[in-house]
Amino acid sequence: xxxxxxxxxxxxxVAVDCIIFGFDGQELKxxxxxxxxxxxxxxxxxxxxxVKIDESLDEAAVRILHSLTGLDNIYMEQLHxxxxxxxxxxxxxISVAYFALINIxxxxxxxxxxxxxRWVPLNELPDLIFDHKQxxxxxxxxxxxxxxxxxxxxxxxPEKFTLxxxxxLYEAIYDAPIDKRNFSRKMLxxxxxxxxxxxxxxxxxxxxxxxxxxxEKYEKLSNEGxxxx
Amino acid sequence: xxxxxxxxxxxxxVAVDCIIFGFDGQELKxxxxxxxxxxxxxxxxxxxxxVKIDESLDEAAVRILHSLTGLDNIYMEQLHxxxxxxxxxxxxxISVAYFALINIxxxxxxxxxxxxxRWVPLNELPDLIFDHKQxxxxxxxxxxxxxxxxxxxxxxxPEKFTLxxxxxLYEAIYDAPIDKRNFSRKMLxxxxxxxxxxxxxxxxxxxxxxxxxxxEKYEKLSNEGxxxx
DNA sequence: CCAAAAGTGTTATAGATACACCCATGC
DNA sequence: GCATGGGTGTATCTATAACACTTTTGG
Numbered sequence: 075x076x077x078x079x080x081x082x083x084x085x086x087x088v089a090v091d092c093i094i095f096g097f098d099g100q101e102l103k104x105x106x107x108x109x110x111x112x113x114x115x116x117x118x119x120x121x122x123x124x125v126k127i128d129e130s131l132d133e134a135a136v137r138i139l140h141s142l143t144g145l146d147n148i149y150m151e152q153l154h155x156x157x158x159x160x161x162x163x164x165x166x167x168i169s170v171a172y173f174a175l176i177n178i179x180x181x182x183x184x185x186x187x188x189x190x191x192r193w194v195p196l197n198e199l200p201d202l203i204f205d206h207k208q209x210x211x212x213x214x215x216x217x218x219x220x221x222x223x224x225x226x227x228x229x230x231x232p233e234k235f236t237l238x239x240x241x242x243l244y245e246a247i248y249d250a251p252i253d254k255r256n257f258s259r260k261m262l263x264x265x266x267x268x269x270x271x272x273x274x275x276x277x278x279x280x281x282x283x284x285x286x287x288x289x290e291k292y293e294k295l296s297n298e299g300x301x302x303x
Numbered sequence: 304x305x306x307x308x309x310x311x312x313x314x315x316x317v318a319v320d321c322i323i324f325g326f327d328g329q330e331l332k333x334x335x336x337x338x339x340x341x342x343x344x345x346x347x348x349x350x351x352x353x354v355k356i357d358e359s360l361d362e363a364a365v366r367i368l369h370s371l372t373g374l375d376n377i378y379m380e381q382l383h384x385x386x387x388x389x390x391x392x393x394x395x396x397i398s399v400a401y402f403a404l405i406n407i408x409x410x411x412x413x414x415x416x417x418x419x420x421r422w423v424p425l426n427e428l429p430d431l432i433f434d435h436k437q438x439x440x441x442x443x444x445x446x447x448x449x450x451x452x453x454x455x456x457x458x459x460x461p462e463k464f465t466l467x468x469x470x471x472l473y474e475a476i477y478d479a480p481i482d483k484r485n486f487s488r489k490m491l492x493x494x495x496x497x498x499x500x501x502x503x504x505x506x507x508x509x510x511x512x513x514x515x516x517x518x519e520k521y522e523k524l525s526n527e528g529x530x531x532x
Numbered sequence: 533c534c535a536a537a538a539g540t541g542t543t544a545t546a547g548a549t550a551c552a553c554c555c556a557t558g559c
Numbered sequence: 560g561c562a563t564g565g566g567t568g569t570a571t572c573t574a575t576a577a578c579a580c581t582t583t584t585g586g
Contacts, residue, residue, distance in 0.1 A: 079342065079393040084353045085314035088386075088397055113308065124313045127395055131386025155384045155399050157317075157360025164308040166356055168317055170384050170397075238538070255540070256576065278537040280583040301574095467565070484567070485549065507564040508557040530547095 087167040090134040091122035091206065093153065093213035094143070096178035096193055097230040099239065102246040103178070103193040104210055107142070109203055110190075113164045117203045120210070121191075122169065135172040142189055144182065149175045149229040151220075153213050161205050169205075173213040175229035197249070221247055222302055225266060228287040236274045236282035237261065264302070266292040316396040319363040320351035320435065322382065322442035323372070325407035325422055326459040328468065331475040332407070332422040333439055336371070338432055339419075342393045346432045349439070350420075351398065364401040371418055373411065378404045378458040380449075382442050390434050398434075402442040404458035426478070450476055451531055454495060457516040465503045465511035466490065493531065495521040 094105035109119040121142045125134040135150055153171040161167070178193065186192065194200065196214055199207060221227045227243055228235070237258050245252050261267060268288045273281035323334035338348040350371040354363040364379055382400040390396070407422065415421065423429065425443055428436060450456045456472055457464070466487050474481050490496060497517045502510035 080316055080353075080396070084316065084355055086317050086354065086356065087309055087313065088315045088317060124309075125315065125386070125397070126313055127315065128388060130388050131384060131397065134386075152383060154381060155360060157354070157363075157399070159357060159359050167309070168354070168360065168399075170386070236538090253577075254538090255578085258539080259541095260575090275584095278583090279585045280536080280538050282538060465565090482550075483565090484551085487566080488568095489548090504557090508559080509555070509563080509565050510557075511565055 087165060088125040088131075089122050089162075089167050089169040090125055090131060090138055091120040091169050091171050091209060092135060092139050092142070092150075093120060093171060093173040093210050094139065095173065095175050095213070095217065095230060096181065097243050097246060098178055098193070099242060100246070101195040101197075102214075102243075103195050104199070105142070105181075106192055106194050106200075106202070108190040114203045118200045118206075119203045120171075120206045121189075124167075125170075131170050135170075135174075139172075139174050142185070142191065143176065143180075144185055145176060145180060149226055151216075153209070153216055156205050156209065158205070163204075169209075171209045171213065173217065175217075175226060177230065177232055179232055218247055225287060225292055225296075225302065227302075234270065234272070234274075234284040234286055236284060238277075238282050239274075240285075261302070265295065316394060317354040317360075318351050318391075318396050318398040319354055319360060319367055320349040320398050320400050320438060321364060321368050321371070321379075322349060322400060322402040322439050323368065324402060324404050324442070324446065324459060325410065326472050326475060327407055327422070328471060329475065330424040330426075331443075331472075332424050333428070334371070334410075335421055335423050335429075335431070337419040343432045347429045347435075348432045349400075349435045350418075353396075354399075360399050364399075364403075368401075368403050371414070371420065372405065372409075373414055374405060374409060378455055380445075382438070382445055385434050385438065387434070392433075398438075400438045400442065402446065404446075404455060406459065406461055408461055447476055454516060454521055454525075454531065456531075463499065463501070463503075463513040463515055465513060467506075467511050468503075469514075490531070494524065 096103045096105060105121065106118050107121050109115055109117050121138055123134065123138045125131060129137065131152065139148055139150065140146060150172050153173050155168060155170045157168045159166065199210060201207070202210070221244070227240070230243055231239060240261065241252060241254055241257050244257070266288050267285040270284040270286065272284050274284055275281040325332045325334060334350070335347050336350050338344055338346050350367055352363065352367045354360060358366065360381065368377055368379065369375060379401050382402050384397060384399045386397045388395065425439070428439060430436070431439070450473070459472055460468060469490065470481060470483055470486050473486070495517050496514045499513040499515065501513045503513055504510040
């Protein structure tokens, strides 16, 4: 770290807040906690923390996500920075929001209790502290845009997933029904899904074939912009 | 301002840097200055400044834009926050980048000299300080996405503009030729341009009709997403 | 044999693309 | 009358949207 050469005035707390999305097969959910510090102790909140002087914004986001979920190598993207003067009643804090997509099955029940955290469906959001509800809504909006053109939805599903599961995910994200014939034709025509011989048998007698996302094929194709959905 | 309740550790300089776009009828340009402070005095740079403790990020962006251009009520949008630990050699500084679209004719030559500023075509960018070149490239990319779906390109043109001018603008933004018949059909079919009786006569003998962007019509239509171009 | 979910094909429509000629005017 | 840029129409193709029946199999 180089010595600080700028004046020490005008330095500001910078926080990172994480909108963590999960999908349980039915609904799109966000991981919320009860805030563990004053002001606002106990109020519903996103997971967050201050950026340390010797870590980048991205590193802070990874650290904060890890501290709540125990997970690494998670899809994460910077959303927006929130900088209203009085957005945090504890003092001047600028917050850089990140959103993350995790496979909800990877998330341990026990960690939920340790952090007093809960998965909450997006259409049943309680009041959140500060501007966190706005952040969740902005993240949801961004997710909708993004999954339409980028293969990131898979991060919300297990590694092996079925087309009906993928369809349900998109319907949950858009909160709208999607025609399954058009959907599967389009998804498969992108050429980035690898069909497995194995079937998922728990949700129907017939069983649905598993697929995996083929990262390599995708990178070959995606010299910019396939269109999903 | 409420008293600071959080510890004074971990406070960080937060800067705003502005990518200011202009269009001279031919090329898309960015407004660059020679940096006026150490470290990096004299190096090509974006216009920027530290966020003050009692102003929001958006306010800081407006202030900084105004200080360089004298302009108010300018289209401006937050782009991204840049937070690598050593991105600024003068100390730990997180930068929130904003991009602005201005009508280059509104910008006074004299202000250029006062600030040692210059309009530089995007494909002739010199080396810029820190990560500013990345910021310009990210902003250009975002502008491309945005003008495809939102009526913000008009902010780069005079209030009254012709279809050929608008076409040139889009061609400059995408750095690609666009068919003028398809373009004007599509633009006009959106129903957000008002044709004036008056013609622009300086660039052709026949003259091209002026249009103005019809904000009201747009707001009526745009309960989400027209598709431009 | 039946209930439940998986899988599959065709038609209609809208939007995108490609393409070339006439028009109006100042000189 | 001619050079210059402005303006316009049509045909093709591709992508999307709408829509319903057959298949599989565990019980």
